[in-house]
Amino acid sequence: MTRSAVARRLSSAQSANAIGDGAYYTASALYFTQSIGLAPARVGLGLTVAWAVGSVAGVPLGRLADRAGARGTSVALALAAALAVGSFTVVTGFAGFLFAACAYASAQSGFAAARQALLAGLVPPAGRTGLLAGLQAVSNAGLAVGAGLGGLALHAGTERAYLTVFAVDAVSFLVCAALLAGLPRPARMPAGPRARLGVLRDRPYVVLALLNTVLLLRMPLLSLVLPLWIAERTEAPAWLVSALFVLNTAAVTAFQVRAARGVTGTAGATRAVRRAGWVMLAGCGVFALSAGASPQVAAGFLVLGAGLQVVAEMWQSAGGWQLSFALAPAGRVGEYQGFFGTGVTVARTLGPLVLTTSIVEWGTPGWLLLGALTLAASYAMTPAARWAASARPAAGAEPVAAT
Template structure:
C-alpha cells in the first residue's frame, strides 16, 4: 500500500542522517566543537538519559493528539537539534543540544511505532516493522559511507556539510510523514494517564528486552577493542564484520519476521536468540586462534539479532492496548537508550577485562534473559487475553 512505501521512504531518509551522525559525531564534536573525549561521552550519555525519560510522555502525546502530527513535530525537532550542533561551541550548550536530540529521537521512535500500529493491520505489523528495520540498516550504510568521505577529507567544511545534510534528512522525514493519512487520537480510556508506568508485567518484558539489547555495542565497540587487544586480525576486519551484519539484515530480516505468527512464536524467537547469542559469544572467545572465528561469530550474532527483533516487535505491539500504543512503545523503546548508556561499560568490563571467560558470562546472561521472556509474556497476558505464549 502507498502509506507503507511512505513509511519506508521516511525511514530511509532519517536513517541516512543517523548513519552520518554515528560515523562522524565523535570527530566533529572533538575537532569542530572543541570538546574533550570525557565531555563528549558525558554529553551524549546525558542526552540519551533525558531522551529515555521523555519517551513515555511523548508517546502519550501521540496517543492523545494523533501520532502523525506528533511524529512530524519530533522529526522537525530532531532537525533543529542537529542544526544546533552546527553552531554550538561550549559544553553546556552541547548538553542542551544533545538533550534535545535524545528527546526528539526517542519520542519520534515512539510516535512512529504508534503511527505504524494505527495504519497497519495487527497481523502485518511485525513484517512491516521488519521492512523498516531492513531499510534502516540500508540507510545507515549509505550515511556511514558519506561520513567516511568526511573522515577522509578531515576538514571543517566536510564535517559541517555532512551535519547540515543530517539536518536536511530529518526535514525530508517530516515532509514524508506529513504525506501519510491523518490518524485521529483515540478515545480517552479510564484509568491513570500514563498507565504503562503501572503495568508491571509490561515493565518486566521491557526490562528483559533491554538486557537482550546489550548486544548493540558488540560490533561497534566491544569486538573492535577485542580485535585490537586480543587478536592478530587486521583492523579492517571491523568493516567486514559490520558489512556482514548490515547486509544480512537487509536480506533476511523480513524473511525472519514472516515466521512470527503470534506471541508463542515471538517468545520462542527471543528464547532462541539468547541461545544463538551465547554461541556467538563462545565463538568470539575463540577468535585469538584465527580470524575465521570472527566471521562465524558475526553470522551467529546477526542471526540472534534478527530473531530478537522480530520476536520483540510482536510482543511489544500485541501486549500494548491499541489506544495507548504511543506510550507503550515509548516505554518499550527505553530499552534502546538503556543499552546505549550501560551496554558499553558492562560489556567492555566483562569481555575486555574478563577475556574468554567474560565472553561466556556475557553469553549466559543472554541465555537467561531469552529464557525469561516467555514466562514474562504469560504473566502479561493474565491482564489481557488468554492467548498462550
C-alpha cells in the same frame, strides 16, 4: 491510501532518516572534538546525559502521540529533531552542546515512539512485524549509505565537511516529516483509564521491557567490544572490524524480512526470542575461541561468531517488535512504545561499560557470561509475556506457549 502505499511511504521516510543518521553518527564525534574543541571525556559525558534525558522524555512524548494524534506528533518531532541537529552548528561550548544534545536525544526518542504509534494506527496487527522487519532492512541500507557520506567528511577533515553532514541529517528529518505528513490520519483509539504513573504501573510490561533491555546489551558488540577484542585479545587483522560490520549490515538488509516472516502472535514471538538466546550463546562461545588462535583461525572464528550473532539479532528483534505491540493496550501504543524503546538507550549507555569490563578484561568467562545471561533472559520472556497477556484479556492477545 492503500496498505502498500502506506508501507512504501513509511519505508521512504525510514530510508531518508537512516541516511542522515548514518552520516551524523559517523562524523559527529570528531566535529564536537576538533571543530567545537570539546574534550572527548566531556563529549562522552554530554551524550550520556542527553540520552538519559531522551529515554525519560520518550514516555510522555509517546503519550502525547496517543492523545494528540500520532501523525501530527511524528511530524512535529521530526521537525524538532531537524532543528536540534541544526543547533549543533552554532554551538561554541559545553553548555550549548549539552542543551543541543538533550534536545536532539529527546526529539529522537519521542519521534521513535510516535512513529511506532503511527504505524500501529495504519497497519493491522498481523502485518506490523513484517513491515517493521522491512523497515529495519531499509534502515540498515540507509545507515550504510549515510556512513559512507560521513566517511567522506572524515576523509576531508574540514569544518565545512562536518557542517555538511549536519545539514544532510537535518534535511533527512525534514524529508521524513514531509513524507509522514502525507500519510492518512489514523483512527483514534479510546485510551481508557490512566494510572498516575502510566506504563510504570503495568508491572508485566515493565518486566518484559527490562528483559528486552538485557537482550539488547549486545548492541555495542560491533561498534566497540569486538574492535577492542580483536586488537587486544586476538591475532586477527584490524581490518576485520570493518568486514564484520559490513557482514552484519548486509545480512540484516537481506534477511531480516525473511527472519520475521514466521513471527506471528505472542507465542511465535517468544519462540523466536528463545531461538535467538541459544544462537547468541553459541556465537559468544565461538567469539571466545578466537583468543590465542593463529590469525587465520581467529578470523574464521570471528566471522562465524558474527554470523551467529546477526541471526540472533534478527530473531530477537522480530520477537521483541511483536511482543511490544501485541501486549500494549489499545489507545496507549505511543506511551508503551516510548517506554519499551528506552531499552535501546539503556543498552547503549550501560552496554559499553558492562561488556568492555566483562569481555575485554575477563576474556572467555565474560563471553560465556553474556551468552548465559542472554539465554536466561530469552527464556524468561515466555512467562513474562504470558503474565502480560493474562493481565489484559480484552486486548486480544493469544495465549503464550510454554515451549
